[in-house]
Amino acid sequence: MGRRVVQIHFLFLSAVVCYAMEERDSASATPRGKAPSNQSRKSYGRSRRSLGVELTNIGFTPGHLAGLRAPTSRELPKPRNLTEHVNPEQIALLVKNEWKLSYITPLYQFRHTQLKTYSKQLSAFIAAEKQQGLAVEIEADTSFRVTFSAVLGLAETEDDAETVFIQIHSRPPFAVEGDAPKVIWSGWLTCINGNPEYLRSLPSGFVCLPLFCTSGSESLTSVVKLWFEKTFDCNFGTLSLNSTCLQWLASMWTGCHPAFNIRYLKLVWNLPAQPPLDISYTIHPQDAWDLWNSIREQDSAADTISINEVESFMKGLEAHFFRHFRIYLSAGTLTKVSTTFGSAHCDGKIKFTSGDSIKHVLMLLTEYALLKMPI
Numbered sequence: 001m002g003r004r005v006v007q008i009h010f011l012f013l014s015a016v017v018c019y020a021m022e023e024r025d026s027a028s029a030t031p032r033g034k035a036p037s038n039q040s041r042k043s044y045g046r047s048r049r050s051l052g053v054e055l056t057n058i059g060f061t062p063g064h065l066a067g068l069r070a071p072t073s074r075e076l077p078k079p080r081n082l083t084e085h086v087n088p089e090q091i092a093l094l095v096k097n098e099w100k101l102s103y104i105t106p107l108y109q110f111r112h113t114q115l116k117t118y119s120k121q122l123s124a125f126i127a128a129e130k131q132q133g134l135a136v137e138i139e140a141d142t143s144f145r146v147t148f149s150a151v152l153g154l155a156e157t158e159d160d161a162e163t164v165f166i167q168i169h170s171r172p173p174f175a176v177e178g179d180a181p182k183v184i185w186s187g188w189l190t191c192i193n194g195n196p197e198y199l200r201s202l203p204s205g206f207v208c209l210p211l212f213c214t215s216g217s218e219s220l221t222s223v224v225k226l227w228f229e230k231t232f233d234c235n236f237g238t239l240s241l242n243s244t245c246l247q248w249l250a251s252m253w254t255g256c257h258p259a260f261n262i263r264y265l266k267l268v269w270n271l272p273a274q275p276p277l278d279i280s281y282t283i284h285p286q287d288a289w290d291l292w293n294s295i296r297e298q299d300s301a302a303d304t305i306s307i308n309e310v311e312s313f314m315k316g317l318e319a320h321f322f323r324h325f326r327i328y329l330s331a332g333t334l335t336k337v338s339t340t341f342g343s344a345h346c347d348g349k350i351k352f353t354s355g356d357s358i359k360h361v362l363m364l365l366t367e368y369a370l371l372k373m374p375i
Contacts, residue, residue: 070371073306074248074364077256077357085153086355093165094151095342095352097186099213100221101239102348103369104189106206107232112162115148118231122146125227126168126220144170145181154359156193159200161207163190168220185216187224192362195370210369211362212236213350239365239372240348243334248364251310253339253357257289260356262339267317271332279329281321285339291316 082091123146151163165188169181189209191199199208214221225236246267253262265288271277295312318329335346342352342361350365352358 070367073304074252075360076252076303076305077360082355082358086151090151090165091355093186094358095355097215098349098351099215100349101365102212102214102236103210103239103372104212104228105235105373106202106208107228107234109205110207110232112150112164115150115164119146119148121231122224122227126223129223144168151188154190154192156359156363157196159196160191160194161209163188164209166224185220187212187214190362190366192359192366194366198370210373211365237372238348239369241344241346241368245364245368246334246337246344246346247310247314249344249361250337251305251313252360253341254288254292254313255305256357257285261285262341264339266338267334268336269329269332270335279327279332281317283317
């Protein structure tokens with residue numbers, strides 16, 4: 001079946017109610033003070049896999065994660081020229097694709113000075129997987145190469161490791177001379193404003209880049225993850241974005257509207273109904289800003305927001321919607337947030353369409369990656 005859409009416009013705010021009549025588809029160096037050592041190590045990653053279950057919040061991890069809690073306040077994005085610190089070409093790589101998010105446990109003996117070596121090793125590993133007949137989406141007669149590079153300037157603190165960007169390039173066998181190889185897979189590992197207590201507690205030799213973003217075929221993603229696990233004794237896990245994380249993003253982006261002009265705020269909820277009910281709620285940016293201003297706490301700093309303000313902002317939007325449609329959005333699940341800055345989905349997908357707020361979003365995602373890691 002198709003989808004029946006009812007669109008209603010009213011003063012200040014507009015909403016679109018979509019009735020889903022079909023099932024939804026579901027360089028430079030390691031961090032300062034963290035020089036790798038040749039001492040014997042404990043295996044913190046794959047050793048738990050032999051149990052056949054995923055352990056969460058049980059056991060051990062390199063470092064002390066038990067005390068980590070999501071912060072109750074965050075900084076608002078500020079106008080800044082990111083190109084002063086980061087190469088514009090590298091920024092363009094980050095805002096180019098939709099990224100699938102994962103968390104990755106600390107890497108043992110990872111060194112930013114060995115990125116060229118890692119490029120050769122991963123290339124050889126992918127070639128070996130192809131020869132074994134595994135499902136790698138690169139044609140047998142197609143040449144390819146892997147490149148590792150450091151994205152310098154994104155790190156916020158002395159404890160953050162520099163971001164690492166990976167690309168897999170492919171050149172078809174009958175490519176015209178002079179044609180540039182095609183990028184068939186991209187990924188990057190980052191840590192922006194990571195918890196300093198945790199980062200400093202890591203044993204010598206471990207580097208923490210907890211957020212892993214990928215764009216490309218699942219088969220290549222699986223091969224790349226497997227190489228990382230074998231080479232650096234780490235573990236991966238899916239990083240979904242819960243309603244609280246999406247609410248933070250909606251509030252952060254709305255809070256910086258006067259400086260950046262977000263143009264619109266769009267929120268999508270899924271309500272438990274038969275058939276499934278998807279609600280797309282689009283708010284004019286000035287109306288969202290007026291509501292945001294009205295709920296701001298008097299003692300709030302101009303450049304920060306609190307969890308209480310986030311909750312009040314969302315309740316205000318939900319109350320406005322209820323007055324017009326008699327539908328409790330709070331009975332459903334917030335699944336997507338989008339503005340002209342980008343979009344984020346609960347299934348762990350994010351897209352940056354502007355570099356203006358990218359650092360603050362990556363701070364939030366770094367926090368969630370660290371909190372998600374098994375301990």
